[in-house]
Amino acid sequence: MNSSPEFEILKKHLKEKKLRYTREREKILKSIIQMKGHFDAEELYFNIKKQYKNVVLATVYNTLDLLTACGILNRYRFGTDHYRYEKILNKPNHYHLICLNCGKITEFTSNDIAQIEVKISRSRNFLIKNSSLQIFGICNECQKGVVK
Ligand SMILES: [Zn+2]
Ligand SMILES: [Zn+2]
Numbered sequence: 001m002n003s004s005p006e007f008e009i010l011k012k013h014l015k016e017k018k019l020r021y022t023r024e025r026e027k028i029l030k031s032i033i034q035m036k037g038h039f040d041a042e043e044l045y046f047n048i049k050k051q052y053k054n055v056v057l058a059t060v061y062n063t064l065d066l067l068t069a070c071g072i073l074n075r076y077r078f079g080t081d082h083y084r085y086e087k088i089l090n091k092p093n094h095y096h097l098i099c100l101n102c103g104k105i106t107e108f109t110s111n112d113i114a115q116i117e118v119k120i121s122r123s124r125n126f127l128i129k130n131s132s133l134q135i136f137g138i139c140n141e142c143q144k145g146v147v148k
Contacts, residue, residue, distance in 0.1 A: 004033055006072050006089060013070035027052045028063040029072075038076070038084040038105055071130075078105060079136055093131065099139035106139065 010029055014021050031048045041060055048055045064085060067073045075083045078098050084105075095113060097106040113133065121128045 006033060006067075006087075009070055009072055009089075010067065013066065017066075019066075024055055024059050025063050025066075027055060028060055029067070032067065032073070032085075032087065035087070038078070038086045040082055040084050044085075074130065074132065076132060076134065078134060088130075095133040096135070097139070098134055098136050099142055100136055101138055101142040104139050104141075 006029055007026070010025070011021050014025075028044075028048060031044060031051065035044060035047065041057070041064055044064070045055075045057050045060050048060065064073065064075075064083075068075050068085070072087065072089055073085045074088045075085050076096065078084055078096065079100070092109055093114065094107045094109045097108065098104075099106075117128055117131060120126065
């Protein structure tokens with residue numbers, strides 16, 4: 001099942017960069033399409049290994065970079081020292097709330113923020129391709145257990 005638009009986007013990107021569309025890269029992308037939410041390279045690697053034993057971690061990192069460059073993935077730091085990725089194709093622009101206590105990531109959309117972006121884009125004559133907002137704090141669940 002290679003019908004997802006991601007495969008064509010990756011092929012086109014690799015061609016432009018004069019890189020080869022390898023079976024390994026195809027396998028990695030297949031696994032990414034199965035991933036949900038925000039994942040890191042290690043989690044992805046762990047999943048790939050279940051199906052494809054021969055994939056190398058360096059290729060996973062390399063492919064994650066390629067997929068970020070061609071707009072299939074977004075990557076975030078979420079306050080830690082390593083990246084987390086998520087698929088952004090056909091997904092509305094959204095923002096993140098990150099709990100400093102349990103690490104839970106909650107997504108939200110906001111017309112207000114979207115409108116501010118339009119205003120900034122116009123007033124600065126800046127064509128916005130992508131944006132990210134990360135708000136750090138204590139989630140609802142943790143507030144019940146944490147005395148401030
Ligand atoms: Zn929490
Ligand atoms: Zn997200």
